[in-house]
Amino acid sequence: MENQLKLKVCGLTKLDQIQELIDLKADFLGFIFYDKSPRFVLNHLSLEHISNIEHSGKVGVFVNEDLENIIEIAEKANLNFIQLHGDETDNFISELREKLNPEIKIIKVIRIGNQTPDELQKTINEQPKTINYLLFDTDSKAFGGTGQTFDWNILNEIEIPIPYLLSGGISPENNHQITTINHQPIALDINSKFEIEPGHKDLEKIKNLLPLLK
Numbered sequence: 278m279e280n281q282l283k284l285k286v287c288g289l290t291k292l293d294q295i296q297e298l299i300d301l302k303a304d305f306l307g308f309i310f311y312d313k314s315p316r317f318v319l320n321h322l323s324l325e326h327i328s329n330i331e332h333s334g335k336v337g338v339f340v341n342e343d344l345e346n347i348i349e350i351a352e353k354a355n356l357n358f359i360q361l362h363g364d365e366t367d368n369f370i371s372e373l374r375e376k377l378n379p380e381i382k383i384i385k386v387i388r389i390g391n392q393t394p395d396e397l398q399k400t401i402n403e404q405p406k407t408i409n410y411l412l413f414d415t416d417s418k419a420f421g422g423t424g425q426t427f428d429w430n431i432l433n434e435i436e437i438p439i440p441y442l443l444s445g446g447i448s449p450e451n452n453h454q455i456t457t458i459n460h461q462p463i464a465l466d467i468n469s470k471f472e473i474e475p476g477h478k479d480l481e482k483i484k485n486l487l488p489l490l491k
């Protein structure tokens with residue numbers, strides 16, 4: 278179905294779980310290339326492992342990573358999307374866009390803390406035009422994967438000019454509230470609320486979520 282809410286499962290570390298998620302038709306598979314994360318994928322899988330995964334929605338998540346490293350990892354792991362989850366500047370993003378394989382899409386994360394709607398709007402408006410998607414997540418010192426939600430009502434007070442993914446503490450208990458957002462995300466990004474432990478996903482919980490996305 279064309280307008281179906283898509284699903285991104287982030288923080289994957291296990292090949293058998295990745296294959297199950299592919300069989301379940303997960304749209305995006307998130308791999309975290311941030312060594313301070315408990316889901317740092319290179320502690321579990323090599324770039325070759327990731328490269329060999331046959332899926333067109335492989336997302337590499339980076340936090341203030343060196344530009345050349347991102348490009349090298351993107352090539353070696355055969356990534357389809359780069360998710361910039363740190364404080365990457367406009368210049369950085371523009372340079373990345375110039376040097377990156379043009380087929381790889383860029384997702385810029387905007388971490389939502391105590392900004393006013395006007396401040397958030399300004400941040401959105403200032404993003405380089407070369408990014409393909411936004412992703413809204415909850416702000417934290419860990420950058421992501423905290424299981425904390427932000428107040429989704431703020432999204433009803435701003436204009437979102439490009440497609441976006443919604444993230445931050447999405448759980449079996451709260452996912453139905455997404456219908457209160459006027460401008461719907463293209464995808465939900467789930468992580469710690471669907472885990473047994475960091476990097477080990479609770480596939481039963483994910484299976485139960487899937488019918489709700491239709």
Ligand SMILES: O=C(O)c1ccccc1NCC(=O)[C@H](O)[C@H](O)COP(=O)(O)O
Binds near residue numbers: 288311338444470
């Ligand atoms: O998951 C992490 O450990 C992580 C660490 C640092 C930056 C990003 C990270 N995750 C990226 C994601 O896209 C998560 O899905 C997102 O932060 C939401 O996580 P959660 O609140 O646990 O659902």
